[in-house]
Amino acid sequence: MAKVKNILGSGEKVSLQNIEYDFVTLASHQLRTPLSAVKWFCEILLGKRAGKLTKKQEDYLREIYRSNERAIGLVNDLLDVSRIQEGKIHLEIRPLQVQKIIEEIIDSHGTLIKSAGINIDFEIVSGPLPMVETDPDKLKRVMVNLLTNAIKYTPPGGKIRVALETKGANILISVADTGVGIPKNEQDRVFQRFFRSRNVIKLSPDGTGLGLFIAKSLVQTMGGKISFISEEGKGTTFVFSLPIKN
DSSP: OHHHHHHHTTTOOOOHHHHHHHHHHHHHHHHHHHHHHHHHHHHHHHTTTTOOOOHHHHHHHHHHHHHHHHHHHHHHHHHHHHHHHTTOOOOOOEEEOHHHHHHHHHHHTHHHHHHTTOEEEEEESSOSOOOEEEOHHHHHHHHHHHHHHHHHTSOTTOEEEEEEEEETTEEEEEEEEOSOOOOGGGGGGTTSTTOOOHHHHHHOOOOOSOHHHHHHHHHHHTTOOEEEEEETTTEEEEEEEEESOO
């Protein structure tokens, strides 16, 4: 007890937010090492570099690998949230072609899109598009988040439309789907930490509710804005802007 009094009486400013940040950061960094090790060993075993596997063993290992990947994603999300709250998100600005990055992301998700039974269209509404000065890694993170959400919450036979257009001094990027949509009475909470709408939780219990909070924070850090329109049962459209000159 004397030690606690000593800390609080030392004049050092202590806040629950700082304690939370320090705890999340420490825990996340400590979790990264064992999770990376599990991933590495799974890849060795699945690559049959340690010997042959039975079909059953391979199936179990793939499930372990997928679960571990979800855990790694959660750790990365928690670290990003901590950095955002501390204002420690740094940009590495350079000229880039937004169209090329979006096409690469769509192509990399081709297998997932096909297995989900979804059609996807990519359209340039107004062109040619100018080069944009922004952080490519942050842009990819935002786009991957919006696209994977659209895939996850759109039923088979549905459609996703990704579109680019120039508007004034900005490029607008939209991701529209014909998915489950967001209930109207929950739409004002979409960008809050840990929020997941009730219909989404029923459809997919797994999820952190951090993705859209991170996406909005990154878009704002890059000097843009993000918004959406949605109707439950009919789909959702997210639109975010990037300034051409940052």
